[in-house]
Amino acid sequence: MKILCTEAQTLSGSTATSADSNYPLDNLFNNYLQNYWSAASGYTTATLTIAIEAGSNCIAIFGTNAESAMVTIKDSSLATIKSQTFDLSPSNGRTYNQFWLNYTEQSGTATATISLSRASGTVYAGIVKAGICQTFATPTYGLTESRTDKSITRELSNGSLYVHKRAIVRTFNCKVLVEREDDFYFLTDIYDEYGPNPLAFLLVEDIDDMQWSVFARFDQPISGSHDYYSHSQVNFQITEVV
Numbered sequence: 001m002k003i004l005c006t007e008a009q010t011l012s013g014s015t016a017t018s019a020d021s022n023y024p025l026d027n028l029f030n031n032y033l034q035n036y037w038s039a040a041s042g043y044t045t046a047t048l049t050i051a052i053e054a055g056s057n058c059i060a061i062f063g064t065n066a067e068s069a070m071v072t073i074k075d076s077s078l079a080t081i082k083s084q085t086f087d088l089s090p091s092n093g094r095t096y097n098q099f100w101l102n103y104t105e106q107s108g109t110a111t112a113t114i115s116l117s118r119a120s121g122t123v124y125a126g127i128v129k130a131g132i133c134q135t136f137a138t139p140t141y142g143l144t145e146s147r148t149d150k151s152i153t154r155e156l157s158n159g160s161l162y163v164h165k166r167a168i169v170r171t172f173n174c175k176v177l178v179e180r181e182d183d184f185y186f187l188t189d190i191y192d193e194y195g196p197n198p199l200a201f202l203l204v205e206d207i208d209d210m211q212w213s214v215f216a217r218f219d220q221p222i223s224g225s226h227d228y229y230s231h232s233q234v235n236f237q238i239t240e241v242v
Helices: 025-029 180-194
Strands: 002-007 009-016 045-052 056-062 068-075 080-087 098-106 110-117 127-135 144-149 152-155 161-164 168-179 199-202 213-218 223-225 231-240
Touching: 002 056, 002 180, 009 025, 009 127, 025 127, 045 056, 045 127, 056 068, 056 110, 056 199, 056 213, 068 098, 080 098, 098 213, 110 127, 127 199, 168 180, 168 213, 180 231
Parallel strands: none
Antiparallel strands: 002 127, 002 199, 009 045, 045 110, 056 098, 056 127, 068 080, 068 110, 144 168, 152 161, 168 231, 199 213, 213 231, 223 231
């Protein structure tokens, strides 16, 4: 499991080959997926250049409608560190609106070039996060994934329901066995710093990073039981932010 807890993406020096004036590049750097960056109307492809300050080893994008993404990471001397293409609309019928890329940790600055494209319609993206992600143990078997419906319902006088449809988001209940001295207290430090503010999570690595990456917030403070001499069982729940 990874948590991106030291952010390094910066609007200064970042560019987009296309942007709608109502949905500027600035929107990509906030914490609100609905307040997104969009290419100009009808542009099915656009390239983002994301400037990353010193110290980074991962980048993630959330809330995109792109069907594919080509990502290239370059170091401070503009040498390519890593390049990868993500198929966000694979043949299995699933679609993804996020992806996560790990790369060799950089002590200096870095640059991410991200080409987003789709077959038709205007391409957009909600949030970009880059920086240092802390690695923890993978959640134990029994990780629970469910959905929370944010729709508003109200019963009318005739007994029928008025429904205002809103987002349905993922929630995860996780248990992680970690070393107490380092990781347990690192997790509590992360919560103490960010509280309910959202973070980028990669809950399970190397299976399907598109599926298991989530922009989410802790639902409550970190808790754990010190059942072992040097390890602790940590329990936490996160809810996707849209």
